[in-house]
Amino acid sequence: MQKKMVVALTDCPARLVPVGTRITIPKDTFVTITQSLGGNYTVVVNGNMARVDGTDAAALGLKAEVLEFSRSEEGLILEDQVWKALKSIYDPEIPVNLVDLGLIYGVDINQDDFSVKITMTLTAPACGMGPVLVSDIKYRVGKVPNVSSVEVDLVFDPPWTRDMMSDEAKLETGLFF
Numbered sequence: 001m002q003k004k005m006v007v008a009l010t011d012c013p014a015r016l017v018p019v020g021t022r023i024t025i026p027k028d029t030f031v032t033i034t035q036s037l038g039g040n041y042t043v044v045v046n047g048n049m050a051r052v053d054g055t056d057a058a059a060l061g062l063k064a065e066v067l068e069f070s071r072s073e074e075g076l077i078l079e080d081q082v083w084k085a086l087k088s089i090y091d092p093e094i095p096v097n098l099v100d101l102g103l104i105y106g107v108d109i110n111q112d113d114f115s116v117k118i119t120m121t122l123t124a125p126a127c128g129m130g131p132v133l134v135s136d137i138k139y140r141v142g143k144v145p146n147v148s149s150v151e152v153d154l155v156f157d158p159p160w161t162r163d164m165m166s167d168e169a170k171l172e173t174g175l176f177f
Helices: 054-060 079-087 130-141 167-173
Strands: 004-007 012-016 022-025 030-037 040-045 048-052 104-110 115-120 149-154
Touching (some): 012 130, 040 054, 115 130, 130 149
Antiparallel strands (some): 004 030
């Protein structure tokens, strides 16, 4: 996507990148959209980079990408749908989804209480986007049918390396060598 300037039609919730602090982009404020992936938007507003969730895209006059899942006939959580939800979450600074970046270490589904536990890491322990990404995961995985709760376990062992990225992600970021 090429950069696009829009005007906020209503007050728009957002989170500062990389720290994750919640802000409100006031109505009638000019914002520049720098990235649109997975239904979320990375924008520049008043010289700061921020993340707007796709559910709030209408505030910027944009259409959100909606995750749609079919219900399992058995009333179970389907693991492939959890992975689909995770693949819809993109790093706000790198145009690659969390799965292909290698940040998701595991998915544990408990069918007894309809909970999902995601084990993940960050590209760097000091990455301030951790709270934003955890929130995105809880929101998106929570959209999977039959999921009643989502827990995210943020770990740093083993530490992330670019070797954990998919080949496609390495090509996309120019790290394939």
